[in-house]
Amino acid sequence: MRxxxxxxxxxxxxxxxxxxxxxxxxxxxxxxxxxxIAKLAGIAPTSFYRHFHDMEGLGLALIxxxxxxxxxxxxxxxxxxxxxxxxxxVSVETLFDHMLNNQGLSRMVLQESMSRESPFRDAAERLxxxxxxxxxxxxxxxxxxxxxxxxxxxxxADSTVAILFTNGIALLNTPVEDHxxxxxxxxxxxxxxxxxxxxxxxxx
Amino acid sequence: MRxxxxxxxxxxxxxxxxxxxxxxxxxxxxxxxxxxIAKLAGIAPTSFYRHFHDMEGLGLALIxxxxxxxxxxxxxxxxxxxxxxxxxxVSVETLFDHMLNNQGLSRMVLQESMSRESPFRDAAERLxxxxxxxxxxxxxxxxxxxxxxxxxxxxxADSTVAILFTNGIALLNTPVEDHxxxxxxxxxxxxxxxxxxxxxxxxx
DNA sequence: AGTTTCAGCGTACATTTGTACGCACAACTG
DNA sequence: CAGTTGTGCGTACAAATGTACGCTGAAACT
Numbered sequence: 001m002r003x004x005x006x007x008x009x010x011x012x013x014x015x016x017x018x019x020x021x022x023x024x025x026x027x028x029x030x031x032x033x034x035x036x037i038a039k040l041a042g043i044a045p046t047s048f049y050r051h052f053h054d055m056e057g058l059g060l061a062l063i064x065x066x067x068x069x070x071x072x073x074x075x076x077x078x079x080x081x082x083x084x085x086x087x088x089x090v091s092v093e094t095l096f097d098h099m100l101n102n103q104g105l106s107r108m109v110l111q112e113s114m115s116r117e118s119p120f121r122d123a124a125e126r127l128x129x130x131x132x133x134x135x136x137x138x139x140x141x142x143x144x145x146x147x148x149x150x151x152x153x154x155x156x157a158d159s160t161v162a163i164l165f166t167n168g169i170a171l172l173n174t175p176v177e178d179h180x181x182x183x184x185x186x187x188x189x190x191x192x193x194x195x196x197x198x199x200x201x202x203x204x
Numbered sequence: 205m206r207x208x209x210x211x212x213x214x215x216x217x218x219x220x221x222x223x224x225x226x227x228x229x230x231x232x233x234x235x236x237x238x239x240x241i242a243k244l245a246g247i248a249p250t251s252f253y254r255h256f257h258d259m260e261g262l263g264l265a266l267i268x269x270x271x272x273x274x275x276x277x278x279x280x281x282x283x284x285x286x287x288x289x290x291x292x293x294v295s296v297e298t299l300f301d302h303m304l305n306n307q308g309l310s311r312m313v314l315q316e317s318m319s320r321e322s323p324f325r326d327a328a329e330r331l332x333x334x335x336x337x338x339x340x341x342x343x344x345x346x347x348x349x350x351x352x353x354x355x356x357x358x359x360x361a362d363s364t365v366a367i368l369f370t371n372g373i374a375l376l377n378t379p380v381e382d383h384x385x386x387x388x389x390x391x392x393x394x395x396x397x398x399x400x401x402x403x404x405x406x407x408x
Numbered sequence: 409a410g411t412t413t414c415a416g417c418g419t420a421c422a423t424t425t426g427t428a429c430g431c432a433c434a435a436c437t438g
Numbered sequence: 439c440a441g442t443t444g445t446g447c448g449t450a451c452a453a454a455t456g457t458a459c460g461c462t463g464a465a466a467c468t
Contacts, residue, residue, distance in 0.1 A: 025320075026319070026320035026321070026322070028232070028234055028319065030232055030234065030235050031234050107318055107319065107320070110318050111315045111318050111319070113373075114311055114314050114315050114318075114373045115230070115232065115311065115315070116229075116230035116311070116376075116377070117230070117377065118230070121377070125377075151396075152392055152393075152396065155389055155392055155393050155396065156393075156396065158371075158389075158393065159363070159367050159393045159396065159397070162366050162367050162370040162371070163363055163366050163367070166366040166370065167362075167366070169317075169318045172320075173320070173321065173325070173329075185359055185362075188356055188359055189356075189359050189360075189362065189363045191400075191404075192355075192356065192359065192360065192363065192397060192400035192401055192404060193363070193396060193397060193400055194400070195399070195400040195403045195404060196395075196396035196397055196398070196399040196400030196401075196403070197396055197400075199399045199400070199403055200395075200396060200399060
């Protein structure tokens with residue numbers, strides 16, 4: 001038999017997968033019921049409590065997991081991008097790829113980031129904040145590298161993140177054959193911001 | 205006695221107000237139940253059906269109403285802005301004011317715009333699309349007026365709308381004393397985009 | 409070997425949900 | 439004025455929900 005830890009971890013994962021699956025098929029998180037998720041995961045309703053105190057607990061775990069994989073991914077992108085390809089393009093493609101492979105979670109995180117004060121909102125907000133901070137830091141480093149001063153790097157990063165996620169979501173509702181064109185549009189928008197930031201940097 | 209039409213319209217409005225009130229206090233739309241809204245509006249649950257076929261019907265009416273007032277508002281802004289004040293600043297302030305006064309609906313529209321294929325998403329999407337299209341049209345006109353060519357006006361408008369609403373939502377979770385600073389940041393971000401668009405316009 | 413721990417189960421119950429059905433009575437129509 | 443219309447009500451019911459309670463059996467520990 002598998003050890004208790006392994007077994008428990010696996011059941012917990014089943015619960016998270018069940019919820020993520022429902023999210024991916026279009027449900028919003030708070031239409032999910034404890035009983036329903038338990039059934040999908042193949043356990044009795046009351047066994048749910050062995051893993052999460054709440055549906056809220058499950059939700060937080062989902063957001064947490066999504067955040068971890070996302071930050072890790074963007075971290076990899078920076079190393080990979082130093083290989084020469086356009087950083088902007090690689091970032092966009094990588095992020096969108098992740099969102100396409102995690103549609104349910106992506107939607108949930110962004111929707112919750114727009115909700116009212118709640119544990120979900122806090123978690124989602126923290127994730128976006130971290131992404132923006134990391135990006136700003138990188139932008140400064142990159143600008144110095146190229147000897148081109150950037151005006152308001154943090155604001156540029158905020159704009160970038162807003163545009164990235166807004167368009168990422170839009171992409172999920174777009175037929176595959178339009179993806180390439182859509183990505184091109186986003187890349188142009190981001191270049192626009194960078195040009196603007198550079199101009200405002202020189203103006204100082 | 206009031207006429208039947210008036211009476212019915214008033215009850216319908218009570219239902220919409222009840223729902224909007226719950227949204228404003230942080231609930232998400234699909235945690236609202238028909239019975240609950242009926243009770244808040246002061247009518248029997250079964251009377252709900254005299255006004256809407258569904259909770260979905262109510263939701264659509266809410267989004268519709270929010271969209272109408274919003275588009276009307278932005279239309280006024282353009283006339284008012286020709287008076288000389290910065291168009292960007294006036295637009296931002298007006299939109300944010302509207303969002304602050306309609307927190308529940310604003311959140312709902314933006315959240316639904318990120319959901320999966322559904323009547324709600326379609327309605328919300330249509331609203332944002334219209335705003336972006338109108339804005340692009342205005343940007344072109346304004347650029348011609350000033351003799352400064354704009355590159356990719358539609359993309360600039362898309363970016364602007366994304367940044368406006370993202371930050372508008374963020375503002376709702378911000379203490380009032382930080383509002384002025386926050387608005388300043390958004391104005392700077394929008395100027396950044398405009399500068400970028402102008403630069404890319406000249407490059408052609 | 410004997411004991412403890414604990415993931416998972418089944419039963420049970422009070423709430424809440426959407427909605428079908430039919431009645432009442434004020435407002436409209438002719 | 440008589441007849442029709444239609445908003446609103448109360449009752450009723452099946453389904454679903456969260457969760458309290460106590461049991462079981464195997465893994466973990468001593």
